[in-house]
Amino acid sequence: MKFEDKILNLIYSKSEGGYWDFKRSWHVDDGCLLHDIICLANNIENRDCYIIIGIDENNDFEYYSLNDDPNRKNNNELSTFLRDKKFFGGIRPSVSLKTITVEGHEIDVLTIRNDIHTPYFLTEDYTSKKKDIQKPKVVLKQNIYTRINDTNTPINRTADVDKIEYLWRKRFGIHLSVEEKVKLYLSDIENWVYDDERAILYYRMEPMFTIEIKRVDYEEKKCQSKRSEFYDQLMIKKGDGFTWEEFEIKYANIVIYTHWVDYLDGGRYMIAVPQHKIISNKSVRRDEMYGIYYYDNSNLQGLVNKI
Missing domain, CATH: 3.30.950 (Methyltransferase, Cobalt-precorrin-4 Transmethylase; Domain 2)
Known part of the structure; x- marks a missing residue:
């Protein structure tokens, strides 16, 4: 309204x-x-x-x-x-x-x-x-x-x-449900701590909330490397592969949300995969269809990408 x-x-x-x-x-x-x-x-x-x-x-x-x-x-x-x-x-x-x-x-x-x-x-x-x-x-x-x-x-x-x-x-977010807390805590970027040894992030104020990069074996990784979008080309050196992996947001080891991350520039940069949708532009002659990639910072994928 x-x-x-x-x-x-x-x-x-x-x-x-x-x-x-x-x-x-x-x-x-x-x-x-x-x-x-x-x-x-x-x-x-x-x-x-x-x-x-x-x-x-x-x-x-x-x-x-x-x-x-x-x-x-x-x-x-x-x-x-x-x-x-x-x-x-x-x-x-x-x-x-x-x-x-x-x-x-x-x-x-x-x-x-x-x-x-x-x-x-x-x-x-x-x-x-x-x-x-x-x-x-x-x-x-x-x-x-x-x-x-x-x-x-x-x-x-x-x-x-x-x-x-x-x-x-x-x-302090105490009145919120687990799903609502996730959005609140993801907005508090400074209090997420990365544990490189275990490849997880945890929220300093409530460590039962974690973001985990899922480990995949070599054959799965080869399969994932075949995934390619235009933005993979923007920050990558010639000859480097494309690597997509899954991540999971968990509370007390229960999965709340899962999606994909993408490593760019030979692994030096990581993004949460942007959302995608088709929009149409109706002109006099024909309907033109476009695919757009975007982040919505009010939802989990957009919030995770900031971290």
Whole structure:
């Protein structure tokens, strides 16, 4: 579903929820803006979240003009605003701003990306320095805020312990299935260790996850060397053969995924074999078919290739 359609569906629902929040106008108090962002970054629905600005939820969710809003921010101002806040570990929520037009009205949408760096919280109190705010809100250090259904954790409180536990489990991938953990761990390239003696890689933080290059005997290797694709020619010396071998991703010695690797440049370079598909280009005269090779970095083969 397109981004605009997602936001329209939320607007037309005329209700708030666990991953979206409506605001009539931009926050006067930057502390309130920061609090809202942290709450949604720590959402327990494990998905991208949205702050939709320009919708008056107290007036039957009517549109509200942002044209003369003195507190309106752009992407650069939003990034600068978050950059100097003292977040635990120095990692800040990933937030982007996009303006869409709905029925002639501009709507600002802040997207807070879903990731594994939860819980987000400050190591120093934050209070807006705007002089025209009589009683600025204080975003408290060490307080962990979240959002349950359509309600944020109050700014002077911290989330319930079961919600905090979930957010820490999310950071370490404890809440994931084995298949989901594999994708998470493959993204953490620096923590994979290669054992040359056994021709395996293992994940330093959970060594039961391994990637093993399967040993093949000479006759099998001769058969595999006959496999050749165009990219074999790109990094190879004349007279060298082509070598394909299988690899297996295992957890506790149980195979989760298996595919092929290819050695290039006389064995000095190894890739996970790219995926392949046929696409058509329909022209006036005829249908032209092309084979393309590609990596999708959201799936296992693309992630393995990075390692």
